[in-house]
Amino acid sequence: MTAKRDVSLTVNGVAYSASVEPRMTLVDLLRGELGLTGTHVGCEHGVCGACTILLNGQAVRSCIMLAVQADGAELMTVEGLSEDGQLHPIQQAFVGQRGLQCGFCTPGFLMSVYELLQHNPAPGDDEIKEALGGELCRCTGYQSILRSVRDAAARLRGEVPAAATEGEA
Amino acid sequence: MTPDLPKSLSDLPVTAPKWVGKPVNRIEDPMLVTGRVEFIDNLTMPGMLHCAILHSPYPHAKINGIDVTAAESLPGVVAIVTGEDAERWSRVGYTSPEGWGTHCMATDKVRFAGEPVAAVAAVSRYVAEDALELIDVDYEPLPVIVDAHAALEPDSPRIFEEHDSNVMYQRDFKWGDVDGAFAAADHTYTERFRWHRVGANPIETFGVISQWNPISETLTCHGSFQTPAFMALGRAAMHRLPTNKVRAIGQPHGGSFGGKGGGRGIDITALLSRKAGGQPVKWIEDRLEYLSAGGGQAWDRFYEASLAVNDDGTVTGLRVKLLDDLGATGEGFGATGAAKPMASFTGCYAIPNAEYDLTIVATNKLPASPYRGMGPPPHNFVLEQMMDIAARDLGVDPAEFRCRNFIPSDQFPYTIASGNEYDSGDYDAAMKKLLEMADYDALRAEQEQARSEGRLRGIGIVSTIEPGVFDWNAYAVIGQKGVGVPEGVSVSIGNTGKIIVRVGFPLEGQGQYTVAAQLLADYFAVDIGDVEVVAQDSLSAPTNFGPGGSRLAVALTGAVLGAAGKIRDKFVRVAAKLFEVQPEDIELMDGKLRVRGVAGGAQLTVGQAAGILIHRTDLLPDGMEPGAEATFVWSSPDRVPPDDDGRVKSYLTAAYACHLVVVDVDPETGKTEILKYVIVDDCGTRLNPANVEGMIDGAVAQGVGAALLEEYVYDEDGQLLTGTFMDYLLPTIHEVPATEKAALVTPSPFTPLGAKGAGESAIHTTPAAIMCAINDALLPLATRATEVPATPNRLWTLLQAAKQP
Numbered sequence: 020m021t022a023k024r025d026v027s028l029t030v031n032g033v034a035y036s037a038s039v040e041p042r043m044t045l046v047d048l049l050r051g052e053l054g055l056t057g058t059h060v061g062c063e064h065g066v067c068g069a070c071t072i073l074l075n076g077q078a079v080r081s082c083i084m085l086a087v088q089a090d091g092a093e094l095m096t097v098e099g100l101s102e103d104g105q106l107h108p109i110q111q112a113f114v115g116q117r118g119l120q121c122g123f124c125t126p127g128f129l130m131s132v133y134e135l136l137q138h139n140p141a142p143g144d145d146e147i148k149e150a151l152g153g154e155l156c157r158c159t160g161y162q163s164i165l166r167s168v169r170d171a172a173a174r175l176r177g178e179v180p181a182a183a184t185e186g187e188a
Numbered sequence: 189m190t191p192d193l194p195k196s197l198s199d200l201p202v203t204a205p206k207w208v209g210k211p212v213n214r215i216e217d218p219m220l221v222t223g224r225v226e227f228i229d230n231l232t233m234p235g236m237l238h239c240a241i242l243h244s245p246y247p248h249a250k251i252n253g254i255d256v257t258a259a260e261s262l263p264g265v266v267a268i269v270t271g272e273d274a275e276r277w278s279r280v281g282y283t284s285p286e287g288w289g290t291h292c293m294a295t296d297k298v299r300f301a302g303e304p305v306a307a308v309a310a311v312s313r314y315v316a317e318d319a320l321e322l323i324d325v326d327y328e329p330l331p332v333i334v335d336a337h338a339a340l341e342p343d344s345p346r347i348f349e350e351h352d353s354n355v356m357y358q359r360d361f362k363w364g365d366v367d368g369a370f371a372a373a374d375h376t377y378t379e380r381f382r383w384h385r386v387g388a389n390p391i392e393t394f395g396v397i398s399q400w401n402p403i404s405e406t407l408t409c410h411g412s413f414q415t416p417a418f419m420a421l422g423r424a425a426m427h428r429l430p431t432n433k434v435r436a437i438g439q440p441h442g443g444s445f446g447g448k449g450g451g452r453g454i455d456i457t458a459l460l461s462r463k464a465g466g467q468p469v470k471w472i473e474d475r476l477e478y479l480s481a482g483g484g485q486a487w488d489r490f491y492e493a494s495l496a497v498n499d500d501g502t503v504t505g506l507r508v509k510l511l512d513d514l515g516a517t518g519e520g521f522g523a524t525g526a527a528k529p530m531a532s533f534t535g536c537y538a539i540p541n542a543e544y545d546l547t548i549v550a551t552n553k554l555p556a557s558p559y560r561g562m563g564p565p566p567h568n569f570v571l572e573q574m575m576d577i578a579a580r581d582l583g584v585d586p587a588e589f590r591c592r593n594f595i596p597s598d599q600f601p602y603t604i605a606s607g608n609e610y611d612s613g614d615y616d617a618a619m620k621k622l623l624e625m626a627d628y629d630a631l632r633a634e635q636e637q638a639r640s641e642g643r644l645r646g647i648g649i650v651s652t653i654e655p656g657v658f659d660w661n662a663y664a665v666i667g668q669k670g671v672g673v674p675e676g677v678s679v680s681i682g683n684t685g686k687i688i689v690r691v692g693f694p695l696e697g698q699g700q701y702t703v704a705a706q707l708l709a710d711y712f713a714v715d716i717g718d719v720e721v722v723a724q725d726s727l728s729a730p731t732n733f734g735p736g737g738s739r740l741a742v743a744l745t746g747a748v749l750g751a752a753g754k755i756r757d758k759f760v761r762v763a764a765k766l767f768e769v770q771p772e773d774i775e776l777m778d779g780k781l782r783v784r785g786v787a788g789g790a791q792l793t794v795g796q797a798a799g800i801l802i803h804r805t806d807l808l809p810d811g812m813e814p815g816a817e818a819t820f821v822w823s824s825p826d827r828v829p830p831d832d833d834g835r836v837k838s839y840l841t842a843a844y845a846c847h848l849v850v851v852d853v854d855p856e857t858g859k860t861e862i863l864k865y866v867i868v869d870d871c872g873t874r875l876n877p878a879n880v881e882g883m884i885d886g887a888v889a890q891g892v893g894a895a896l897l898e899e900y901v902y903d904e905d906g907q908l909l910t911g912t913f914m915d916y917l918l919p920t921i922h923e924v925p926a927t928e929k930a931a932l933v934t935p936s937p938f939t940p941l942g943a944k945g946a947g948e949s950a951i952h953t954t955p956a957a958i959m960c961a962i963n964d965a966l967l968p969l970a971t972r973a974t975e976v977p978a979t980p981n982r983l984w985t986l987l988q989a990a991k992q993p
């Protein structure tokens with residue numbers, strides 16, 4: 020075991036500091052040390068995207084980054100999306116368009132979509148696929164995720180949300 | 189006593205259902221999208237230790253000794269267990285077929301690379317993994333057998349010395365006069381097929397926290413269990429504990445698809461907790477472990493199939509010979525996948541004579557697990573290729589050929605050659621609708637055009653059954669005894685009319701809690717938000733099984749409506765006494781109890797009736813038990829064990845689907861591109877159509893993976909070459925096509941509300957459809973793809989061979 024190192028970072032606007040082994044991954048710091056368990060781990064080798072968070076505004080895989088690499092950074096995780104119990108428009112779109120089943124991959128998707136819509140408020144389907152090509156979902160077959168992203172973009176542009184799943188009661 | 193359950197939506201005590209049958213949003217989702225659901229790895233406990241497991245690097249080896257002393261002295265390590273502890277405190281695992289099991293950690297030898305050999309509990313996963321590196325195992329390698337055919341040779345190395353061969357199971361089932369049918373047929377066709385290992389791979393791997401209590405001698409396990417009660421039963425047997433001393437708590441989990449696995453992980457953490465004096469021990473399987481040693485591998489199969497066909501295109505006989513490579517042991521219910529095809533053996537077709545020559549063999553690979561569909565998907569792939577082979581030879585269009593052989597819609601319920609009964613359907617109507625939606629004639633014209641331009645364009649059209657609502661009797665032939673799969677819930681209503689429904693299964697992704705809430709909201713005419721679904725652990729919940737075998741929506745509907753009906757009956761008697769009429773004169777309608785046929789008369793709300801049952805027992809009819817609550821346990825009616833020929837009425841419902849797929853195979857690279865995908869399906873009454881659509885979309889994706897991408901590859905030394913998601917390729921958003929869908933609704937006459945099992949869905953159909961399309965594309969080259977997945981490399985190799993003069 021190597022000597023621990025101090026890490027200070029901001030997550031969802033809250034400042035944290037922790038003393039960690041240099042080998043600790045960023046996702047283990049978030050989940051295990053800071054108690055932010057909304058970010059999930061599906062592969063631990065950088066392929067599935069379940070652990071996606073924003074680091075200084077950019078989507079990164081927190082399973083293949085070390086906690087010490089995030090020293091001084093500003094992070095955003097799924098816990099930072101909703102405010103005062105109100106779902107973020109992206110979350111509302113995923114609920115309304117059935118963009119999830121088991122929901123395990125969802126936090127990663129939400130963060131990737133957040134990043135995409137930050138700099139592209141009206142993405143075409145090809146751009147959405149490009150942005151989400153590195154996120155795996157085993158449940159939905161992605162069609163409802165595509166719908167969700169289109170709907171989320173519309174909501175964020177202030178347009179009337181698309182009708183939720185057809186025939187909505 | 190079985191109450192009369194509503195047979196259709198119009199039988200519900202509500203003028204117009206507001207929730208059931210509608211694509212209502214899922215009550216599960218707000219918690220999931222905010223990251224607030226308690227998946228197992230989010231859970232932590234005081235004093236909790238972390239487990240890491242040492243897996244064998246050898247596929248077949250004797251263990252001459254294990255030295256854990258260095259690992260034990262690593263600071264932070266609390267307990268280490270090996271096969272010796274497993275032998276002391278637990279049993280050899282249950283298997284089917286019987287007698288092919290091991291302990292949860294290897295004792296005398298290892299039988300597959302990845303088999304657990306030792307495990308460490310330490311203060312962190314990091315320290316536990318450090319300790320693994322200090323464990324010294326003395327292995328003596330044994331000859332390795334990875335080829336299923338070689339494993340059958342009399343002089344093959346044996347996986348289990350106590351058996352005189354590696355054959356775990358052999359039986360030749362014959363139904364009808366199959367030899368006669370083949371002798372008399374105008375044409376017979378035979379082909380061989382290979383389906384390589386694929387598997388579930390939910391994005392959340394398996395995880396568990398086990399805690400042994402040394403005082404009460406009880407075991408408590410939290411985990412990502414698909415079926416907590418069933419898991420608990422297995423653990424009680426494994427650890428020689430009374431069944432009421434094992435509490436399994438199913439955490440919500442990130443998908444399962446039958447392949448969550450976990451038995452060994454629970455047992456190992458239980459042993460570690462025991463050795464650590466009762467500290468809780470957590471194990472979260474990592475992806476490498478899931479792929480190489482978890483519940484993710486299924487269906488490793490060699491097929492030979494024959495069809496007997498007359499000049500008029502009638503299929504009179506089907507023979508399927510299957511060699512199923514189950515891997516190293518019979519644990520984990522993998523072999524059920526070889527039995528289940530008997531539930532829909534002849535597909536949608538009226539084929540009177542059939543034979544299933546089934547051999548299950550052991551090799552030095554990971555023991556196979558169940559996977560969504562539970563075995564028929566490869567069988568359907570084979571049957572549908574055979575249908576196309578025959579159609580082509582006879583010059584009949586593949587869609588037309590299928591229509592000629594469909595079970596006619598007026599013949600339901602229909603008993604197929606292998607004994608299962610299909611409840612209802614109209615296959616012809618589904619096929620017609622499919623061809624119309626797809627504009628089939630135009631597609632064929634486009635195909636001709638494409639071919640003339642040198643492109644390899646193919647159209648696949650298939651129709652398959654999804655057996656729904658499994659029964660254990662379906663697996664009796666391979667040693668899984670039992671009839672009936674009870675599913676129970678308890679419902680209680682408070683004095684303000686708020687409803688609680690207690691179930692025994694955790695959230696898994698199919699939206700079942702929403703279905704339960706929809707049913708109760710309509711039954712008692714409350715808002716869906718007034719229904720709370722509570723998951724209970726295995727010691728608290730009513731008798732239940734949980735999801736599996738496309739059963740839960742149907743079984744849950746039966747259980748919920750049964751319990752609701754019992755409460756209604758009490759309400760009716762309470763109201764009758766209050767209004768001084770006979771119970772027959774009272775009805776529940778739109779949430780009110782009122783005297784039948786009297787408009788504007790006295791009425792009681794559901795909340796009032798419940799309130800009387802709880803707080804005014806003086807008003808109850810004589811002898812009535814207080815409380816507005818009831819438990820009901822539902823199971824499929826009318827099931828019995830198989831007959832002497834293995835014929836059995838097993839799965840209660842037969843949903844079906846017709847798929848049409850258009851593909852282009854790139855002549856240069858062998859890569860398949862899906863251009864169009866059309867689906868018509870019929871799963872009876874749709875309780876929540878959006879749930880059903882989601883199941884279809886997800887299952888199409890898994891079918892695309894199975895047909896084109898996913899494969900567990902072992903080298904000849906028994907080493908897995910696909911141990912990461914860089915090698916085992918799950919479909920991404922780029923590979924999964926958008927589908928055009930339409931639904932027919934033929935309600936099941938045998939289930940509450942007429943719903944059919946629909947959870948496995950398109951995985952039964954998609955691989956067959958894509959392979960038919962690929963083979964249609966390859967037709968001009970006179971070559972045929974018989975191996976799944978049809979990777980670019982495989983197709984390229986076929987194309988190269990076809991180009992040779």
Ligand code: FES
Pocket residue numbers: 059060061062063064065066067068069070071080081082083
């Ligand atoms: S867990 Fe980080 S990419 Fe899969």
Ligand code: FES
Pocket residue numbers: 118119120121122123124125155156157158159391442443697
């Ligand atoms: S919703 Fe289950 S993995 Fe995406």
